[in-house]
Amino acid sequence: MTFNQILEKIKTYDTIIIHRHQRPDPDAIGSQIGLRELIRTNFPDKKVLAVGVNEPTLTWIAEMDQVSDSDYMRALVIVTDTANTPRIDDDRYSMGDFLIKIDHHPNDDVYGDLVHVDTSASSASEIITDWALTTGLKFSDFAASVLYNGIVGDTGRFLYPATTSKTMQIAAHLREYDFDFSAMARKMDSFPMKIAKLQGYVFDHLEVDDNGAARVLLTRQTLKDFDVTDAETSAIVGTPGKIDSVESWAIFVEQEEGYFRVRLRSKSAIINEIAKRHEGGGHPLASGANSYSLEENDQIYQEMKDLLAK
Numbered sequence: 601m602t603f604n605q606i607l608e609k610i611k612t613y614d615t616i617i618i619h620r621h622q623r624p625d626p627d628a629i630g631s632q633i634g635l636r637e638l639i640r641t642n643f644p645d646k647k648v649l650a651v652g653v654n655e656p657t658l659t660w661i662a663e664m665d666q667v668s669d670s671d672y673m674r675a676l677v678i679v680t681d682t683a684n685t686p687r688i689d690d691d692r693y694s695m696g697d698f699l700i701k702i703d704h705h706p707n708d709d710v711y712g713d714l715v716h717v718d719t720s721a722s723s724a725s726e727i728i729t730d731w732a733l734t735t736g737l738k739f740s741d742f743a744a745s746v747l748y749n750g751i752v753g754d755t756g757r758f759l760y761p762a763t764t765s766k767t768m769q770i771a772a773h774l775r776e777y778d779f780d781f782s783a784m785a786r787k788m789d790s791f792p793m794k795i796a797k798l799q800g801y802v803f804d805h806l807e808v809d810d811n812g813a814a815r816v817l818l819t820r821q822t823l824k825d826f827d828v829t830d831a832e833t834s835a836i837v838g839t840p841g842k843i844d845s846v847e848s849w850a851i852f853v854e855q856e857e858g859y860f861r862v863r864l865r866s867k868s869a870i871i872n873e874i875a876k877r878h879e880g881g882g883h884p885l886a887s888g889a890n891s892y893s894l895e896e897n898d899q900i901y902q903e904m905k906d907l908l909a910k
Contacts, residue, residue: 602716606678606700607735609714610639613676615647617667617696621682622689623831624655626788630750631680631702631724633662637743638732647671652689655831660787661749672696681724683881684709702727706872708881722762725750729770744777749784756838757785761885795835798826802839802851807901811908812847814840815901819854830855837863848904852897860891862900874903 610616618636620628632650639648649665669692677696682688683705693699701712704721721727725747732739751771755763758771775781801822808814818833833853840849848866855861862878864871864887872887878900880889891897 602714603731603734605714606702606716606731607737609676609698609700610643610646613646613674613697615649615671615675617649617651617671617675617677619651619677619679619682619688619690619693621687622653623834624652624658624689625834626658626661626753627723627725627750628681629655629658629661630746630748630753631728634725634743634747634750635678635680635702635728637740637746638728638737641740641743642737651692657831657834662746667692669695676700678702679712680728681705683707685711702731705882708876720764722760722764722767723751723754725754726767726770729774730766733770733773739774739777741778744774745779745781745784748774748779748781749788752785752788757788762883791835794826794828795832798828798833799836799839801826802836803843806840806843806846806849808843808846809905809908811905812845813901813905813908814843814846814849815852815897815904816840816849817852817854817860817897820856823854830861834863837865841865841867847908850900850904852891858892860897862889862891862897864889864900864904869907871904871907874900874907877903 616639618632620632636648636650649667651667652664654664672695675696676698677693678700679688679693680702699712701715703717704724706719707717718727729747802816806814806816830853840846848869848871851863853861864875866885870884872882872884875881875887875889878889880887882888
């Protein structure tokens, strides 16, 4: 069983370095830091490090460790919540002695010496928790809190279709530990006034066709006008879906380099195949892609409209 194989590999190494994807969300940090804390709690003599750029909007969950190149010598490297290698935060992931992939996205990029991918799981944090419960590991309160946070984040507070009875059982187990889940929920549900104003802009500028395909463009000037970063726009990804007539939507965010980061979401129609055609991928109902022109933006939106028209 892969779970036991992962545990045996961890037992073998004195240094474990854990990566996750770029531009992290609560599940990326939750699975990464949750795994770090589980290993530290159960194997206190091991050196366990979490690597990556600190995302300012999420440092309230946890912060990353300082990791040197020498740490990778004879180290076990584990990558969580990352579907493909270009998205791994910090390309030193390949410098270790052995690489493990733990993920819940479709396994289109099969990297690593040992792979555990469960697309039926709501989140990587659910998988890490399931692994720890299955192998009989002890939890700390902090590990439970970040893993719970990751599950809540990737299930949209248990609203998304990926939420299963197993998800709820695992979340219930984590809630047995001592952490302020109400404060965490308030933190996840709150945002500054500038994000509230950006939400108003999205509603005002959202284009919706007769079948419920929607899109909005956030240019560099728009981001500047609202004083928001690209990372902060993640707070409005779900905004178009609040409208009952919207079925699928795309948010095009212009990057400093001139291309567009495309966030695709859907209530029922499968949109990750559209993402794959534009340098992206992800879950059937939540994906990301890249666009390199306004014309490609139009093409992506047309593909969404064609999909819903069927």
